[in-house]
Each structure stands twice: as C-alpha cells, then as structure tokens.
Amino acid sequence: MGQQTLIYSFVARGTVLLAEYTEFKGNFTGIAAQCLEKLPASNNKFTYNCDGHTFNYLVENGFTYCVVAVESAGRQIPIAFLERVKEDFNKRYSGGKAATAVAKSLNGEFGSKLKGHMQYCVDHPEEISKLAKVKAQVSEVKGVMMENIEKVLDRGDKIELLVEKTENLRSQAQDFRQQGTKMRRKMWIQNMKIKLIVLGIIIALILIIVLSICHGFNC
Incomplete structure (x- = not known):
C-alpha cells in the first residue's frame, strides 16, 4: 500500500x-x-x-x-x-x-x-472526512428531533405536530444522503479527469519520441 x-x-x-x-x-x-x-x-x-x-x-x-x-x-x-x-x-x-x-x-x-x-x-481521506461529517450532522439532527419529540409528548401536544416533525427529519436525512452521493460522484469524475490528462500526456510523449526518431512521419 x-x-x-x-x-x-x-x-x-x-x-x-x-x-x-x-x-x-x-x-x-x-x-x-x-x-x-x-x-x-x-x-x-x-x-x-x-x-x-x-x-x-x-x-x-x-x-x-x-x-x-x-x-x-x-x-x-x-x-x-x-x-x-x-x-x-x-x-x-x-x-x-x-x-x-x-x-x-x-x-x-x-x-x-x-x-x-x-x-x-x-x-481518499478527504472524502472519508466529509462523509463522516455528514453522518455526524444526521446524528445531531436526529438527536435534536428526538429531544423535541419527547418535549412534545411531555406537553401533550397534538399528534399532527409529531408527524410533521418526523417528516422533516426524514426529509433532512434524505438531503444528507443525496449530498453524500453527489460528493462521491464528484470525486469519481475528478479522478477520471486526472487519469485522462495523464493518458493524454503519455500519448503526446510517445508521439514526440516517434517523430524525433523517424524525423517526421517518414518511418
């Protein structure tokens, strides 16, 4: 490694x-x-x-x-x-x-x-770090929402409010998952660009060497 x-x-x-x-x-x-x-x-x-x-x-x-x-x-x-x-x-x-x-x-x-x-x-330490932060944010949101839900139940608020808060939590969790997917896709595209650039450089070097040896295209 x-x-x-x-x-x-x-x-x-x-x-x-x-x-x-x-x-x-x-x-x-x-x-x-x-x-x-x-x-x-x-x-x-x-x-x-x-x-x-x-x-x-x-x-x-x-x-x-x-x-x-x-x-x-x-x-x-x-x-x-x-x-x-x-x-x-x-x-x-x-x-x-x-x-x-x-x-x-x-x-x-x-x-x-x-x-x-x-x-x-x-x-990929940077990607690992970003994904860990996203998961930590999700956990934090869940913790806050669970605390709010407990307070709602303690106060005896209507069940409709509880459902609304649960849906908000689900929506936020989905947003965080989408952010993680976009981040992984972006890292993959960046890696492919680097590989293509390196491949182009290698091909260019090979052509330069061949043309230098053959004095043009008259090999």
Missing part, C-alpha cells in the same frame, strides 16, 4: 477469524487476536492503543470487524473503514452464508475485499 496507515484487518465470528488481510509483519496480529477474546459481546465500537497503534473493533450481531492502524491516523478513518467493511460483508454474506464452516474459502474471497477497502480509505 502507498502509505502505512491501515496495516491489518479481519472479520471474525465470535473468536473465529473468517477473513483477514495485511501486507506487514509484526506482533499486531497476536495483540489483535488477544483483544478479540476479551471484547464484550454487546454491539458497540471499541478502540485500544498499544505500541503506537490503535486496535479498532466494531461488534454487531455476533460478528467482529477489526482494523489496526498507526496512531497518527486518528480514529475517523479506521471507523469509516470498519463501517464500509461491515456493509460490504452483510451484502455479500447475509442469511448465514458467512458461517464458520466456510471460513477457509471466505478468507481468500473476502480478504481481497479488505485490501480494496483499506486502499480506498487511505487514498
């Missing part, structure tokens, strides 16, 4: 590893496994610091998603990576397909997906 930010990741069911990926060697794999055995079974996110690295875990519905990162990477990128891996894993192996019995074959199949998610998060 281009830079050593996210160095090791795995998906586990209970304490059994289903898929893992790393390009580096070190004792972080053993430490990550030890922390896995001590994690609470409840759905939550956990982060441990050790030897200049963070061990980040996301536990949900019996599955544990882990990534080991350098401490300087902070917590935003590792947590965003875990969310991406969880969504991808659930889409591919929903309905009990990710059973322990298929762990060996799953490791080869999903291990490459872990590599891809790691590379994406390392290469």
Whole structure:
C-alpha cells in the first residue's frame, strides 16, 4: 500500500477469524487476536492503543470487524473503514452464508475485499472526512428531533405536530444522503479527469519520441 496507515484487518465470528488481510509483519496480529477474546459481546465500537497503534473493533450481531492502524491516523478513518467493511460483508454474506464452516474459502474471497477497502480509505481521506461529517450532522439532527419529540409528548401536544416533525427529519436525512452521493460522484469524475490528462500526456510523449526518431512521419 502507498502509505502505512491501515496495516491489518479481519472479520471474525465470535473468536473465529473468517477473513483477514495485511501486507506487514509484526506482533499486531497476536495483540489483535488477544483483544478479540476479551471484547464484550454487546454491539458497540471499541478502540485500544498499544505500541503506537490503535486496535479498532466494531461488534454487531455476533460478528467482529477489526482494523489496526498507526496512531497518527486518528480514529475517523479506521471507523469509516470498519463501517464500509461491515456493509460490504452483510451484502455479500447475509442469511448465514458467512458461517464458520466456510471460513477457509471466505478468507481468500473476502480478504481481497479488505485490501480494496483499506486502499480506498487511505487514498481518499478527504472524502472519508466529509462523509463522516455528514453522518455526524444526521446524528445531531436526529438527536435534536428526538429531544423535541419527547418535549412534545411531555406537553401533550397534538399528534399532527409529531408527524410533521418526523417528516422533516426524514426529509433532512434524505438531503444528507443525496449530498453524500453527489460528493462521491464528484470525486469519481475528478479522478477520471486526472487519469485522462495523464493518458493524454503519455500519448503526446510517445508521439514526440516517434517523430524525433523517424524525423517526421517518414518511418
């Protein structure tokens, strides 16, 4: 990988590893496994610091998603990576397909997906940061609206007002999702423009070299 930010990741069911990926060697794999055995079974996110690295875990519905990162990477990128891996894993192996019995074959199949998610998060820190801010705004709006709803219920206001506030919350959440989609599309277009420019430069250089060697088009 281009830079050593996210160095090791795995998906586990209970304490059994289903898929893992790393390009580096070190004792972080053993430490990550030890922390896995001590994690609470409840759905939550956990982060441990050790030897200049963070061990980040996301536990949900019996599955544990882990990534080991350098401490300087902070917590935003590792947590965003875990969310991406969880969504991808659930889409591919929903309905009990990710059973322990298929762990060996799953490791080869999903291990490459872990590599891809790691590379994406390392290469797009700005997009990850913006999406995290959008999610934080959505959570903040939900929190404010839930607080307002509780106040409405405490005052015994009409149910029509409650419905209106709920619809406003849904509309705002939809707007934030659309912003995230537009942001990802914009980043993709920018990347394609850069690739096309680089390709044009390469083609131009090749033509210049050929014309220099052949003294024109009379090869």
